Amino acid sequence: MVPGDQAEESIVAMADGGHGNGKEGARVMDGGEESEQQHGDGGFSMKDMLWHGGSVWDAWFSCASNQVAQVLLTLPYSFSQLGMVSGLLLQVFYGLMGSWTAYLISVLYVEYRSRKEKQGVSFKNHVIQWFEVLDGLLGPYWKAAGLAFNCTFLLFGSVIQLIACASNIYYINDRLDKRTWTYIFGACCATTVFIPSFHNYRIWSFLGLAMTTYTAWYITIAAAVHGQVQGVKHSGPNNLMLYFTGATNILYTFGGHAVTVEIMHAMWKPRKFKYIYLVATLYVFTLTLPSAATMYWAFGDALLTHSNALSLLPKSGWRDTAVILMLIHQFITFGFACTPLYFVWEKTIGMHHTGSILKRALARLPIVVPIWFLAIIFPFFGPINSAVGALLVSFTVYIIPAVAHMLTYRSAYARSNAAEKPPAFLPSWSGMFVVNVFVVAWVVVVGFGLGGWASVTNFVKQIDTFGLFAKCYQCPPKAHLPAAGSPPSASAHR
Secondary structure, three states, X not given: OOXXXXXXXXXXXXXXXXXXXXXXXXXXXXXXXXXXXXXXXXOOOHHHHHHOOOOXXXXXXXXXXXXXXXXXXXXXXXXXXXXXXXXXXXXXXXXHHHHHHHXXXXXXXXXXXXXXXXXXXXXXXXXXXXXXXXXXXXXXXXXXXXXXXXXXXXXXXXXXXHHHHHHHHOOOOOOOOHHHHXXXXXXHHXXXXXXXXXXXXXXXXXXHHHHHHHHHHHHHHHHHHHOOOOOXXXXXXXXXXXXXXXXXXXXXXXXXXXXXXXXXHOOOOHHHHOOHHHHHHHHHHHHHHHHHHHHHHXXXXXXXXXOOHHHHXXXXXXXXXXXXXXXXXXXXXXXXXXXXXXXXXXXXXXXXXXXOHHHHHHHHHHHHHHHHHHHHHOOOOOHHHHHHHHHHHHHHHHHHHHHHHHHHOOOHHHHHOOOOOXXXXXXXXXXXHHHHHHHHHHHHHHHHHHXXXXXXXXXXXXXHXXXXXXXXXXXXXXXXXXXXXXXXXXXXXX
């Protein structure tokens, strides 16, 4: 607990919101050491070990796994736009900024929950979400803003995972075009409707992080062994539009905490979340910095036309393994992004408190359809990340949390009765205010303003070049055997 914390020591910790696990819907934390999951017989089953998560480690795996999904494959592309120095510095800068705003979100969650529980509100069978935190602390207009930005971001975050699935599998099997692969993986990812909540991602989060760890170090080692291509050039940065497009992709990379509240709510002791995102980010640095830097060193400007790093590495069993592991991880990340959308939809149609997993799964299916459709319309792997980062992530996970924190604690009364005091490394409300103002100003000008201009311009360029519903975005030309009596020819998918 942060030094000087005056909050009451007890807070209800939800295990699963009563959804699908048959266990007690809520557990009370007294701040002492307790069994991470308590059962009537005091034992653990294999199902509990694999399915019911809520520990600090579960939250850490969820944060790290969700943060370093398919964007791992596009960071070398961003380095080719930014140059080596800017690429390295901006990763560290946005990683720390993202950790700060994730901390703010966790503080606001605890504040909201503490106030509600003092009023006798029970959250049994209910999963708290970010827009509800904003509504409870700041009112309905903030709820509307949070709901609009968060849902739109998570919608396109899910779209990006489908696009990434099609982009990756193509490097193993190019007999089908990327659009067809999108149809197939859309159907596969729709099965995430059967996963009740973030509690049930325990084993998936662990496996997901292991998979991205393998892929990151495969890319690093494969690029180093391959060496620099003949005549390699490192001309970045030489174009403002590309520079800010690359910067917003990194902004997007460390903006994965749109699901922070749901992950916290799945914890048995949510107060312990505060620094989990920072520790997860530090681990992610060990994956993203070496892989992006080594790929850019080896291939240089060739990455400008290859937004997926795997496309430049030679085909091998190691690469195919990386592709398969990333496909599985993208399925997991699709579920991470969609689960909050499922919750919102369930609450809208009155199905959120339904105990039947099958009924909830059927109710969730309409959410998958527009995601599927958008992935087919805009298959621009890489450029779409930057556009989403500038237009949605900038507000959802940077600007809104910082402004909400300043407004929530603007009065002396609110500060003196805060459930969480300022952290030990910045033990001043004024200091927190200054940092929040800086975050808002920077992201408004650089992330949303310049980044929005650059990423939207680049996105429109992709539409002009490849068209909507592109059949095979950035696919290499395929040589075809000529018909009898006709000259040889080559054609490329679009």
